[in-house]
Amino acid sequence: MRLFWAVLAALALCLPGAAAPGPPPAAPAGDPSDPPLLAYYYQWFSPGSWQRAKTDLPLAGPYSSDDPQVIDRQIAEAQSAGIDGFxxxxxxxxxxxRRLRKLVDAAEARHFKLAMIYQSLDFYRRPLPVAQVAxxxxxxRDHFADSPAMLRVGGRPLTVWSGTWQYSHDDVARVTSAxxxxxxxxxxxxxxxxYRRIADVTDGxxxxxxxxxxxATPGYAAKLVDMGRAVHADHKIWLAPCAPGFDARLVGGTKPVPRRDGATLTAExxxxxxxxxxxxxxxxxxEFSENTYVEPSRAYGDRYLQVxxxxxGVRATAVSRTDPGGSGDVPHRSAPGADPSRAYWAFAGLAAPMLLITPLAVRRLRAARRSGPAPAEGRETGP
Incomplete structure (x- = not known):
């Protein structure tokens, strides 16, 4: 009954015109057919970065990741395409x-969500010392995790450790236990x-x-299903990947994946x-070195935001560059006049006060209702 009334209250918050004091802490929860969409975002760019290993350039030109106007525009464009966070x-x-602080400030202003993926491999794909990772x-945790922009699950900001496969179980435990x-x-x-090797010392x-x-990749979809089942069997968090295409031949890759004018992204x-x-x-x-980007570019325009x-299910809206957080930048996924992004996160944020209800119970309810700059310069983790 607690779950019933909590869900009922959440639905009331999602109605157009419902009053809310502001975006509460968020969690990846809600309609399983419409999960949050989080885009991997890289802040390694200076004007010189665009002169190596690039076959395309952003529509905005060879920007710097230090430019607040660039950051604000990127968030507004992402929101306009139904992306919930970076x-x-x-x-x-x-x-x-410095760059993360600027991104956090811009995300707070636009009520946009952020998670962090820690890059534990250096430019040559070697693991960083465990003490440095820890x-x-x-x-x-001490300098960024308290921001209201951070995407929270059960009240805790979401992070990802990239490169865990290069570390022993004891090494991972040493880092995460603290x-x-x-x-x-x-x-x-x-x-x-x-995943099972380190499941007891990680959160998904x-x-x-x-x-x-x-x-062309045998068993592609089935592998994702198997991984999702394994993670959910432990009542933990599963983030499934998708990409619009791939071509890392300028940074050591051998076999590109064609974009097929959006068909690849749709299938994935x-x-x-x-x-x-x-x-x-x-x-x-x-990620312009591996050509997986959806950011508007000279070669594709905003084609992949349209996809x-x-x-x-987002209605295209004009991106304002002078009114951070203005309603004109919010993707419309419900009735006109509503602020669906705030309503969505208001619903998702109920995960924290509902900690007494296990993830298994939530899935049963869903069933009942139905019936170095490694990532920016060649970060391919492969199968």
Missing amino acids: VVGWKQGTVND ADFRYF VRGDLKVLASEKNVDG DAYYWSSADPE YDAALRSAPDAIGLISWN LRDLR
């Missing part, structure tokens, strides 16, 4: 910290066995698989949905 690549450092997770009381830490394992899995071709999005994800991890907003709008 999973931002980070490791501790003066430049990265220190960086603590630094993130922060799991304050952060949700997802692994980035590539298969069920990898976010599989970063950008090189798969839905038309549908496969991700079939794995019952708690959120979908879109690869990527702006996302179709997939997400």
Whole structure:
């Protein structure tokens, strides 16, 4: 009965015109046919970055990740396409910290959500020292995790550790044991066995698989379903991947995945949905070296934002660059005049006060209702 009345109250909040004091802490929860969409976002760019390993450029030109106007426009464009948040690549450092702070400030202004993916492999794909990884997770907790922009699950900001497969079980436990009381830490394992190896010291899995071709990779969709089942069997968090295409030949890749004018993205999005994800991890907003970006570009214009709008059921809106947080930048996924993004997160934020209800109970309710800059410069984690 507690769950019934909590859900009823949440639905009331989602009605157009419902009063709310502001966006509460969020969690990947809600309609399993319409999970949150989180795009992997990279902040490694300076004007010189665009002169190497790039076959296309952003429509906005060779920008710097330090430019607040660029950051604000990116968030507004993402919102206009039904993207609920960014999973931002980070490791501790003066430049990265400064850029993450600017992104956090912009996300707070636009009521946009952020998660963090920690880059534990260096430019040559070597694992960073465990002590450095542990220190960086603590630094993130102490300096960024309290922002209202952070996507929360059960009250804890969501993070992903990229490269867990390079560390032993004891190494992973050493890092996560100090922060799991304050952060949700997802692994980035590539298969069920990898996930199970460290399941007891992590909070789920976010599989970063950008090189798969839905038309040519055997067992592609079935693998995602198997991983989703394994993670959910432990009542943990599953982020399923999807990408618009892939071509990393300029950074060591060998086999591209064609975009097929949006058909690849559509097929991968549908496969991700079939794995019952708690959120979908879109690869990527702006990975221009591996050519997985959906950010408007010179070669494709805003074609892939249009594909996302179709997939997400979002009405195209003009992107304002002078009114942060204005209603003109909010994707319309319900009745005109409503602010669906705030309503969505208001509903999702009920996960925290509903901690007494297990994830298994939530899934039963759903069933009843139905009847170095490695990521920006060649970060391919593959099958």
